[in-house]
Amino acid sequence: MDNLLNIPGIEISTGKEDLLCYSFDASNAEAALPMAVAWPRKTDEVARIIKHAYENNLGIISRGAGTGMAGASVPRGRGIVLSFEKMKKILDVDTRNMTVVVEPGVINGRLQKELEYLGFFYPPDPASLNTCTIGGNVATNAGGPRALKYGVTRDYVMGIEAVIPDGAVISTGGKTHKRVVGYDLKGLLVGSEGTLAAITKIRLKMLPLPEDIITLLVLFSDLEASGTAVAKIISSKVIPRTMELLDRSSIEAIENYKPTGLPADVDALLLIELDGYPATIKKEAERVVDICNTLRGEVIVAEDTMARERLWEARRSISPALYHLKPTKINEDIVVPRDKVPAVLVELRKLSESSGIKIISFGHAGDGNIHVNIMVDVNNKEEYRKGRELVKKVFEITLKLGGSISGEHGIGLMKAPYLNMEVKEKELGLMRGIKGVFDPKGIMNPGKIFG
């Protein structure tokens, strides 16, 4: 092995198969081989790897499970992938203070299950929850359907231990919810996509597990009515934990892939979940049903856990289902103010019709976060080029409606060329300045966010 990549006591590989396996993520970012892959087992090992990289001007690409949609864990330049898959311990569940400390490689779904077993609840639930890691969730400030009621990863991070480029271990935040002692470094690390430091421990807030859940499926014969329903439900002061929207083309995609009995002739559907005390959510459900009926939505109640799971299985199968339509999806996760959801859906449909390229929209309608899937074939150069050109148009529509080009996936490599559509030069300058404070040599995840 190249002597430069031999760090005593560290499990590190330069084997071709390892380099290949760690050269891509769930995005369309072009795969690129790292110089090596390292698997640290504790903070001290992370610190030694990073110090070594710092001294030798090598890049560090932190990586959880590689489920990122924006390419933040795809290597660029000469660098070492820092895989956190062997740092996966749940270190401390403190039920009295309702916090839990985890290593970054802990899988989101595993944490959920462990806490549920104890009667607690970790709300952020990205669709990839059975694979993605908490470290990756923190790096991208991940959301998920339940963000509508419960907020995103940022809202649950109480403390972070991290290694900065010179190899020093920093600690920020702590075991108390309130804390105003200088600048919020912890908050800065959340969503920084590995460009400032490598996160080695995370203290999360947890909540009591809700006592009960009601799941409703509402079918609409008109896309706009579904958007109106979302706005009316919130205005009626009911905050469901999820309000997921599927448009006609998403429903068709699911039914063609793996029929689940969703009626293919509806224009849109909402998957609405309420949680809390049984008496409370029963009352809330009545309000939701009333509102949907007024808008001529047909409401189906999931009577038991199995029925509920079947509905969620359908929702979660969209992503794989889309690949049966076209080999390539260009997946954007725009977000607009909640009351602009109907407008953005109509605009996207128009864009699809005028371009002749299928655009499938679904997502977290309750908080305005829509996953826009531009379906193309990467091997059809002309079609792929046209698809990529639509990205900019999608962002223009989004920004015109007061939205943002990324709700929960981050910027990574894929959106770096578009960042300045939303963030202006002064603000970008401040961000670059902050990057320089943490990472003067630019070794942390080079090429990401700022291009």
Next chain:
Amino acid sequence: MDNLLNIPGIEISTGKEDLLCYSFDASNAEAALPMAVAWPRKTDEVARIIKHAYENNLGIISRGAGTGMAGASVPRGRGIVLSFEKMKKILDVDTRNMTVVVEPGVINGRLQKELEYLGFFYPPDPASLNTCTIGGNVATNAGGPRALKYGVTRDYVMGIEAVIPDGAVISTGGKTHKRVVGYDLKGLLVGSEGTLAAITKIRLKMLPLPEDIITLLVLFSDLEASGTAVAKIISSKVIPRTMELLDRSSIEAIENYKPTGLPADVDALLLIELDGYPATIKKEAERVVDICNTLRGEVIVAEDTMARERLWEARRSISPALYHLKPTKINEDIVVPRDKVPAVLVELRKLSESSGIKIISFGHAGDGNIHVNIMVDVNNKEEYRKGRELVKKVFEITLKLGGSISGEHGIGLMKAPYLNMEVKEKELGLMRGIKGVFDPKGIMNPGKIFG
């Protein structure tokens, strides 16, 4: 007027009476005269004042209502006070998206009332809510009793417009809850105590107004039992909106000042408030009563709005009441993990007994945030010196228990000498680096946080 302080079109004064009025805040920080006081009326005026200061190397001390407890708005060095009292418009209440945009000089209590009138709710409620401004709340990341259930100011800030030292107007965050586009500059400005930029507009999240409230007063004959009750209530998965604790000496202070009928022979009391749907909180209240009874707490239910207001009036009168015990209170707002509340209260009582100086503790027991009042007479030099020495001991106790030296007041001038007890050199270095990125000339609130 000094030509240096003549900024065309800006209302600015160098009158002695104005300088005096803006030379102090609610802390014990030594008053110091600014060079001038300016009252901008819009963002553009703020930008012109700051640009002028930048070009002439003058400090800028942003100021809301001056209710800060840590001296962050007390001038240091050659500077202009930027008073936001004339920027007090509520600019846009958007009920569909549940957000509101305000100018920084809007008074917290006024916003609360305006939103309640529309059926909405802005949770952060510092005790000074009828005076303090939203701008000041954001600058210190203010909390309040309801933070237990609803979080602090940071949790409600969706977007910020601010002026940075070169006079440029920046905008960060926006109208959507989800947003991952580069670093979270907005989060960095929250709690930065005017040391990075001057905040000129704030977009806040609001919530639906809870349908009902139940207020309970619980009397304990044993201080530790009250702390245990707090922990048990949360463990039972009831999250009240407030759990305020008064110890024996706080109760005595109130009763001596303005008798409200609180029994003076109890060792501690909790003021507990539950909010939500009537059926839900009725059930939660039953759980709370059961837990408190088991710990031999005597529960009194506030039967109506008047009874509730009477209880809160007593709670809010502690601060003025304390001045009747001793002319000077050294007020610290430590925070410990919730399960350490009994321990910290016992330690503080011991410290009071061993030092012979009265220490009165009360505060937000539910989230571990305790206001520790060291009662002395500033004119009794020896006593004042002893009192100030106790501050360090209080912080040592707090940090040993895993807490923080400031829960919601910030660092300002008063805690700057102690900052490095909690924040280590590396982390401080990063904070100073960030300060340098925003404010290379060091004109924004000089001397604050970092000393």
